[in-house]
Amino acid sequence: MRLPLLALLVNGPAHGYELKHALEALLGAGYPQPNVGQIYVTLGRLEKAGLIVGEEVEQLDRPNKRIYRITEAGREAVRAWFGDATVAPRVRDEFFIKLALASRAGAASQIALINKQRRRYLKTMRELSRLAASEDRGNRVAHLLIEGALLHLQADLEWLDRCQEELE
Structure with missing residues (x-):
């Protein structure tokens, strides 16, 4: 900020x-x-x-x-x-830490965590899509921000699929 x-x-x-x-x-x-x-x-x-x-x-x-x-x-x-270039990629991701610790701690199923996270990402994508439809078309920065967030979510969903494939 x-x-x-x-x-x-x-x-x-x-x-x-x-x-x-x-x-x-x-x-x-x-x-x-x-x-x-x-x-x-x-x-x-x-x-x-x-x-x-x-x-x-x-x-x-x-x-x-x-x-x-x-x-x-x-x-x-x-x-x-x-x-300065912005730091990337997101290495310190809270979900990844949960996923990594789930089986070790015995507190949650890794697949259940993946499915819950997938549902959250899909819900966020729907919300952002509705927001994009209602946002003033003249504000290109706001539209680019929403588009970028949607693309990140799409990549996150693909990564969740990869995690599930690896862990099943």
């Missing part, structure tokens, strides 16, 4: 609600949206780290609001973030 907020502040100062709405508008409903409390906690941490500076702005008919501006150190953090 830290770096996406910093990246939004590169375009100019904003307060927490503006940043939340900017994320929602950019990413659409397919991306888990942070609550405004998370946003403000993160902004506080960014300010303590010297990556942003907050300033109280007086409002006549409402409570004061805090506007945040990115610092040069914050701009450098954003440049470094965009300069």
Whole structure:
């Protein structure tokens, strides 16, 4: 959450609600949206780290609001973030750990775990497909996000099939 907020502040100062709405508008409903409390906690941490500076702005008919501006150190953090490739693949997967420990712990059947996970992935795929159909077609970023999530789920389902074949 830290770096996406910093990246939004590169375009100019904003307060927490503006940043939340900017994320929602950019990413659409397919991306888990942070609550405004998370946003403000993160902004506080960014300010303590010297990556942003907050300033109280007086409002006549409402409570004061805090506007945040990115610092040069914050701009450098954003440049470094965009300069680094994202870490992949997902090696630390909680489901895989469960699968690996199931027979050893004697707590669950590996095949039952695979089937439960498959049902969860299929349910998520249906939800994302409905979301894709309802999402504003003009928001290409949101559609690409949903499409990417669907492709990951498809690959995860294929991997579950492979696991089941290997373990049966």
